[in-house]
Amino acid sequence: MxxxxxxxxxxxxxxxxxxxxxxxxxxxxxxxxxxxxxxxxxxxxxxxxxxxxxxxxxxxxxxxxxxxxxxxxxxxxxxxxxxxxxxxxxxxxxxxxxxxxxxxxxxxxEINPQISEKKKIKFNNIEVENIKFIVRTGKTTDIYFKDNSISYVYETLTTFEEKLLHSSKFIRISRGCIINIEHISFFRINTKKRFAELRIGIHPFKVSRRLISSFKSKANNITS
Incomplete structure (x- = not known):
C-alpha cells in the first residue's frame, strides 16, 4: 500500500x-x-x-x-x-x-549579512534598479537595496512614486511602503477575506485592502 x-x-x-x-x-x-x-x-x-x-x-x-x-x-x-x-x-x-x-x-x-546602519543619500543618486523596497519611517524614507545596505532621504513616498512611474517593477502596497515585485520571496492572497501578505527576504509586509487588486494584477505579470 x-x-x-x-x-x-x-x-x-x-x-x-x-x-x-x-x-x-x-x-x-x-x-x-x-x-x-x-x-x-x-x-x-x-x-x-x-x-x-x-x-x-x-x-x-x-x-x-x-x-x-x-x-x-x-x-x-x-x-x-x-x-x-x-x-x-x-x-x-x-x-x-x-x-x-x-x-x-x-x-x-551569506556574503553580506544584514546591515543595520542607515546612511543618508542624495535623492538623485539613488540607483532605482537596485531597490528592493522603500518604507516611510517618521520624517524619513528608508531605501533597502539588493546588497542589504540601507539609505534614507527626507523625500516622501509620493516623490518616489513620481520617480518610479516608468517602471513596471514597483508598486505601492500601503500608505507607507513601495516594493519591487521582482524581489518577493513569499506572498499569499485570500481573496474572500481580502487579506494579503508578502515577504522580501526576512522582511514581512501586509498589503492594504484597497490595493490588493492592483498588487495581484501586477504580481501575476512579474516575469512578463
Whole structure:
C-alpha cells in the first residue's frame, strides 16, 4: 500500500505529481512512477507547505527546483510545447521567480549579512534598479537595496512614486511602503477575506485592502 507523502523524508527528490483516480501521486522520473512512492490527498494543503511545487495543468504539478538548473527545460519552452496550460502560466512564473528570489536572498545573506546602519543619500543618486523596497519611517524614507545596505532621504513616498512611474517593477502596497515585485520571496492572497501578505527576504509586509487588486494584477505579470 502506498504511503502518505507526510511519511517521506525528502519531498525535493520528486520531480512532479501526477493526478490519477482523484489523487495526486509523487513521481521521480516519469508518469509510470505514480504507483511506486506516495500519494497526496489534500493537494491544496500540500501546495501551501511546499511552494517549490506549482500546477502546470489539470493533471500535473512540477517541482520548480528541477527547472532552475536545467538547460533542457524552461518555462517558455514548456508553454510553447503545450505542457503548461495558458491558465496556469502567470502563477507558475510567479512561483518560479519567488523560488529564485529565496535562493538569491540566501546567497546574499551569506556574503553580506544584514546591515543595520542607515546612511543618508542624495535623492538623485539613488540607483532605482537596485531597490528592493522603500518604507516611510517618521520624517524619513528608508531605501533597502539588493546588497542589504540601507539609505534614507527626507523625500516622501509620493516623490518616489513620481520617480518610479516608468517602471513596471514597483508598486505601492500601503500608505507607507513601495516594493519591487521582482524581489518577493513569499506572498499569499485570500481573496474572500481580502487579506494579503508578502515577504522580501526576512522582511514581512501586509498589503492594504484597497490595493490588493492592483498588487495581484501586477504580481501575476512579474516575469512578463
Amino acid at each position: 502506498l504511503r502518505n507523502y507526510k511519511d517521506l523524508e525528502n519531498i525535493d527528490d520528486f520531480q512532479f505529481l501526477q493526478k490519477k483516480q482523484n489523487y495526486w501521486y509523487l513521481c521521480k522520473e516519469n508518469e509510470a512512477d505514480w504507483e511506486k512512492y506516495a500519494f497526496v490527498e489534500d493537494i491544496n494543503f500540500f501546495l501551501l507547505q511546499h511552494t517549490q511545487f506549482s500546477k502546470i495543468n489539470e493533471s500535473k504539478i512540477i517541482n520548480l527546483n528541477f527547472l532552475i538548473d536545467s538547460s533542457k527545460y524552461n518555462l517558455e519552452k514548456l508553454f510553447f510545447n503545450n505542457i503548461v496550460s495558458k491558465k496556469y502560466l502567470p502563477s507558475i512564473k510567479l512561483a518560479y521567480q519567488i523560488l529564485i528570489n529565496k535562493k538569491n536572498d540566501a546567497e546574499v545573506s
